[in-house]
Amino acid sequence: MYLKLGRIASSLGTRFLRKRLFRNGAAATNSSAREENEPTLEVKCHYTQAEINGCIFHLGDCALIRGENQKHIGRIIEFFETMDREDYFRVQWFYKPEDTVMKEEASFHDKKRIFYSSIMNDNLLACIISKLNVIQVSHQLNMNSSSIEPSDFYYDMEYCLEYSTFRNLPRGDSLEGCKLPSLSCPESILPLTSSPVAVNRTICKTYNPELTMLDIYAGCGGMSTGLCMGAKHSGINLVTRWAIDADSSACESLRLNHSNIRIMNETADDFLELLKHWERLCKKYVIEETHQPFSSPQKVSDLAEASSDAQSNSDTEGDELEVLGLVDIRYGDADGSGKEGLQFKVRWKGFGPSEDTWEPIDGLSNCQDLIQEFVINGFKKNILPLPGNVDVICGGPPCQGISGYNRFRSVDAPLTDERNRQLVVFMDIVEYLKPKFVLMENVMDILRFDKGSLGRYALSRLVHMNYQARVGIIAAGSYGLPQFRLRVFFWGALPSEELPQFPLPTHDVVVRYYPPSEFERNIVAYDEGAQPPELEDAVFLGDAISDLPAVTNYESLDAMPYSRPPETEFQKYIRSTKYDMCNSASTEEEAVLYDHRPHQLFEDDYIRVCQIPQRKGANFRDLPGVIVGDDNVVRRDLTQETVLLPSGRPMVPEYAFTFEQGKSKRPFARLWWDETMPTIVTYPNCHSQAVLHPEQDRVLSVRECARLQGFPDNYRFSGTVKKRYRQVGNAVAVPVAKALGYALGMASQRLIDKEPLLTLPPKFAYSTISVCDV
Numbered sequence: 157m158y159l160k161l162g163r164i165a166s167s168l169g170t171r172f173l174r175k176r177l178f179r180n181g182a183a184a185t186n187s188s189a190r191e192e193n194e195p196t197l198e199v200k201c202h203y204t205q206a207e208i209n210g211c212i213f214h215l216g217d218c219a220l221i222r223g224e225n226q227k228h229i230g231r232i233i234e235f236f237e238t239m240d241r242e243d244y245f246r247v248q249w250f251y252k253p254e255d256t257v258m259k260e261e262a263s264f265h266d267k268k269r270i271f272y273s274s275i276m277n278d279n280l281l282a283c284i285i286s287k288l289n290v291i292q293v294s295h296q297l298n299m300n301s302s303s304i305e306p307s308d309f310y311y312d313m314e315y316c317l318e319y320s321t322f323r324n325l326p327r328g329d330s331l332e333g334c335k336l337p338s339l340s341c342p343e344s345i346l347p348l349t350s351s352p353v354a355v356n357r358t359i360c361k362t363y364n365p366e367l368t369m370l371d372i373y374a375g376c377g378g379m380s381t382g383l384c385m386g387a388k389h390s391g392i393n394l395v396t397r398w399a400i401d402a403d404s405s406a407c408e409s410l411r412l413n414h415s416n417i418r419i420m421n422e423t424a425d426d427f428l429e430l431l432k433h434w435e436r437l438c439k440k441y442v443i444e445e446t447h448q449p450f451s452s453p454q455k456v457s458d459l460a461e462a463s464s465d466a467q468s469n470s471d472t473e474g475d476e477l478e479v480l481g482l483v484d485i486r487y488g489d490a491d492g493s494g495k496e497g498l499q500f501k502v503r504w505k506g507f508g509p510s511e512d513t514w515e516p517i518d519g520l521s522n523c524q525d526l527i528q529e530f531v532i533n534g535f536k537k538n539i540l541p542l543p544g545n546v547d548v549i550c551g552g553p554p555c556q557g558i559s560g561y562n563r564f565r566s567v568d569a570p571l572t573d574e575r576n577r578q579l580v581v582f583m584d585i586v587e588y589l590k591p592k593f594v595l596m597e598n599v600m601d602i603l604r605f606d607k608g609s610l611g612r613y614a615l616s617r618l619v620h621m622n623y624q625a626r627v628g629i630i631a632a633g634s635y636g637l638p639q640f641r642l643r644v645f646f647w648g649a650l651p652s653e654e655l656p657q658f659p660l661p662t663h664d665v666v667v668r669y670y671p672p673s674e675f676e677r678n679i680v681a682y683d684e685g686a687q688p689p690e691l692e693d694a695v696f697l698g699d700a701i702s703d704l705p706a707v708t709n710y711e712s713l714d715a716m717p718y719s720r721p722p723e724t725e726f727q728k729y730i731r732s733t734k735y736d737m738c739n740s741a742s743t744e745e746e747a748v749l750y751d752h753r754p755h756q757l758f759e760d761d762y763i764r765v766c767q768i769p770q771r772k773g774a775n776f777r778d779l780p781g782v783i784v785g786d787d788n789v790v791r792r793d794l795t796q797e798t799v800l801l802p803s804g805r806p807m808v809p810e811y812a813f814t815f816e817q818g819k820s821k822r823p824f825a826r827l828w829w830d831e832t833m834p835t836i837v838t839y840p841n842c843h844s845q846a847v848l849h850p851e852q853d854r855v856l857s858v859r860e861c862a863r864l865q866g867f868p869d870n871y872r873f874s875g876t877v878k879k880r881y882r883q884v885g886n887a888v889a890v891p892v893a894k895a896l897g898y899a900l901g902m903a904s905q906r907l908i909d910k911e912p913l914l915t916l917p918p919k920f921a922y923s924t925i926s927v928c929d930v
Contacts, residue, residue: 197244197278203235206245208284218290218309221247222283228255229270229288229309235281243281249273250290250311257320257627258619261612265620268308271315272325295324295622295651312651313624319678319912321626322619323655366393367904370541370589371417372424372551372582374399376409376873376883378865379550379597382893383900388925389917390901394548398541400427405875406883412872418539422486424553424581426496430487431588433498434540441531478505479523482530483512485540500530546589548900552597552888553578555610579610583617586648593656593900594623594648597888602644603629603675614646623648624655626912628680629671632866632889633832634661636726636921638695639864640668641835641889644678645896649903656903657914659895662921664694668834680913692921697850698829699724701860704752709762709854711753718749729922731869750872751880752859754849755840760801761824765842766853767807768824775825775846776812789818815844822846827856836861838885839878858884866890891921 205214213219213232221228230247237243251271253262270290288308295312304310313322367387371380380396387394400420401407407421420427484501498517503509520527534540557573579598586594602611611627618625625648632641649655658680671679682689705719722728731747757765768774777784783793790813792798799807812823825846827833833846840847840855847855856864858873858880866889873880899914908914917923 198239200237200239200241203237206235206243206281208281209286211287213284213287218250218288219247220285220288221279222285227285228252229290231290232284233276244278245281245284246276246278248276250309251315253616253619256315256322258612258616259607261609261616262619265616268304268310270309270311271313271322272311273315274326275317292325312622313619316912317677319626319628319658320615320675321624321655321912322615323624323626324651365391365905366395367547367592368395368397368541368545369548369550370546370591371396371399372427372549372585373553373578374401374410374419374551375403375406375886376871377414378867378887378890379552379595379893381413381871382866382888382890382895383548383550383595383897385890385925386894386897386899387901387904388897389894389920389923390898390905390907392901392904394897394901397538400424403879403883405879408874409872409880409883412874420486422488424578424585426486426488428581428585428588429496430485430498431540431542431585433487434485434534435542437527437531438535438542441528442535479503479520479526480505480507482520482523482526483509485530485534486514500527541589543589546591547904548593548595549586549589549591550595550597551582552886553582554886555579555598555602576610579614583614583621586618586623587621590621590650592650592653593904594618594646595656595896595900596646596648598644598646600629600642600644600671603678604672608672608674611644611646618646618648623650624653625649626655626658627675627678628658628912629675629678630658630680630892631661631665631667632835632892633665633694634663634680635659635866635889635891635895636663636692636695637864637866637889637891638697638700638831639833639835639889640665642669642671643888643892654903654906654908656896656899657908657912659899659916660689660913662692662895662916664691666694666832668832694832695726696830696832697827697864699726700730700863701856702829703727704857704860705749706852707752707754707854707857708852709754709757709765711857713753715748715750716752718747725922729924730863730866732924733870749859749869751862752857753877754854754857755877755881757842757855760803760805761842762853763801764807764809764824765848768826768848768853770826770851772826772828772831772850773821775821776808776823777821779808779824781806781808791818809843811843820844824848826850833864836864836885838882840881861885866892866894895920 205212207213213235215232215234218229218231221230229250229252231250232245233248234246235243236246251273253265253269253271254260256262256271258265272292289306290309290311291305291307293304293310293312312325314325315322369380369383371377374380377396377399380399384394384396396414396417398418398420399407399410399414400422401410402421402423404421407419410417410419422430480503482500483503486499486501487496488499489496499514500517500520501512502515502520503512517527538545555576555578557575582596596614598611598614602608602614615625615627625646628645628647630643630645632639632643645658647656647658660680660682670676703718703720703723705716718731722731764776764779767779768776769778776782777790780799781793781796782790784790792808792813801807815823822845824842826848827846828850837845840861842848842855849856849860858877859869861881861884862871862873863869865884865887867884867887868890873883875883895916898916898920899908902908902914
């Protein structure tokens with residue numbers, strides 16, 4: 157309790173309290189804290205200091221403050237007495253890591269690290285417990301207590317409730333020793349320039365700043381492709397240099413569309429080990445030994461293009477094969493023995509590339525000159541990223557252990573599920589390479605299961621690595637697609653960079669489902685109370701696919717001509733050449749449609765589909781022998797003889813009656829031209845999804861699904877039809893990535909303000925850029 161107040165200065169007036177996020181001195185501890193209107197207090201006088209329990213507190217001092225259930229940390233802004241002779245103080249709050257949205261997933265953070273906030277409110281003076289020494293530290297320090305001068309707590313970053321944002325401290329706010337700043341807590345705002353983008357603008361490569369990108373869990377490349385397209389619109393040349401994925405078919409799809417990317421078909425775990433070994437090799441052969449001549453006169457000038465007549469590094473002895481050159485490097489299990497290690501791909505003298513083999517480095521002890529030559533050339537060509545030379549890392553680590561489509565997921569502790577380990581690996585790669593920017597994508601379940609522990613962990617890892625970070629929930633349909641598709645995106649940026657914003661929607665969208673209530677502040681949308689923006693009309697199925705040729709359930713062609721011209725703005729854009737979309741030098745392209753093939757239904761299902769009426773809302777309930785009760789539950793009509801298929805199975809399968817307790821309308825359901833889809837998934841299962849073409853007796857084709865994901869028609873896919881569906885369904889919707897790429901480009905040029913949201917240029921969704929090579 158306090159003893160007395162030092163009355164140094166006083167004033168008389170009325171104070172109107174703002175909405176508050178705290179009660180009785182307790183700080184709001186999460187983003188769902190409820191705001192309430194407070195009563196108006198009449199202020200009798202203000203003070204510049206107060207004596208509490210024998211200790212003098214001044215304005216600007218930091219204190220431990222009593223809450224309802226715990227103690228909090230704040231900075232004293234004002235002392236005042238009300239007309240009712242009650243003593244109050246105004247406090248600006250700090251957040252402990254566990255008091256932020258990170259919650260329990262902040263357990264590995266330094267307990268002395270806290271986060272600045274601009275949130276203030278008024279509390280009774282009796283809530284003050286004791287004085288604290290709180291200091292501001294530079295974000296350039298290693299974030300551990302041993303590198304920081306003695307104090308009770310330290311802070312280097314601000315926490316904001318909106319979009320769960322952790323960012324650099326407000327500029328101009330010198331808070332060292334908890335000195336009192338301006339009460340308005342001003343932030344230096346960079347000028348928001350007018351958009352440098354004009355629709356279909358021509359950009360010259362000579363003046364484009366370049367950023368390099370690594371795409372982890374790249375799949376068929378939806379995220380990195382869209383990011384590069386969007387960054388180009390901001391005037392930034394974002395280049396994907398490296399991409400990795402464990403799926404060989406997805407890697408082949410990447411190669412079909414991106415010839416300049418070094419694509420590695422391996423797991424992220426092995427890739428991280430490869431990076432560590434590569435750094436050691438570069439230190440040994442490039443940094444330590446480049447001043448020394450080779451011990452052997454044999455050299456390979458370009459190992460990746462070694463010709464069959466190049467000199468070998470040793471004479472032929474008996475039947476021993478001679479190594480002509482080393483052409484690639486990887487980390488993994490070469491022969492399936494379970495023993496992993498560093499390996500080189502060897503080109504043998506007298507044999508062509510098809511006979512190359514992977515050999516462990518231990519077996520190449522007599523090839524040190526070739527290893528050195530390979531490392532030096534690889535270092536020059538930047539074949540693998542080294543710590544500090546990657547500008548952007550993007551990726552969507554698979555978390556099968558939490559997917560809503562996984563019936564065996566671990567609901568209570570998803571972070572302990574081995575199937576979710578890739579989230580940890582992704583963050584380990586970020587920690588190792590330290591890129592300027594990070595963009596991670598994942599399904600909504602990352603914020604749903606186990607109280608969102610996986611999402612909290614991802615954010616906590618970024619902040620622990622001293623990245624600025626924010627989380628946004630984006631609906632793909634808001635950027636001009638006929639599917640809703642909610643996904644979660646995590647931005648990360650080093651303290652030396654501007655934290656990218658989230659792009660505001662450009663299109664109206666048919667809302668399908670909502671995120672958890674605790675993360676409502678993270679939805680990327682316009683403020684409901686603001687003036688409604690002039691959004692473009694929602695895009696429907698017919699807008700996207702009505703121009704495509706009719707195909708049957710048995711279509712097998714990979715390529716075919718278009719049968720009609722584009723009919724909508726979406727179709728004109730999606731049929732643009734890759735030179736317009738991907739910003740390459742313009743050349744003529746033949747108008748060929750690829751991948752317009754559906755998954756072939758089994759004979760029983762095909763017969764069922766042919767019986768579904770070609771009208772809106774049609775589904776299995778329209779088949780004979782089905783009745784629908786007043787409770788909307790379907791039952792088999794026992795008054796009629798069951799219709800059987802030639803196979804002897806019933807026309808209406810039993811699972812249709814039991815799916816979702818018999819209340820679902822999705823089995824064997826037709827889509828319609830004026831509808832949208834909830835989300836494109838990895839397999840068009842007509843037993844549980846509405847995936848039938850409106851007027852053709854088949855499921856949506858690979859190309860139709862690709863269009864709903866925003867892939868241009870020139871983008872090709874590799875592998876079986878089933879694998880192509882999976883690649884499309886796993887991808888980040890290209891228009892979403894394009895919008896995020898624009899935000900990234902603007903942030904990299906510091907052309908943003910402090911707000912978490914960014915307005916895209918007009919007609920951004922269907923804008924293209926042609927490039928002139930200078």
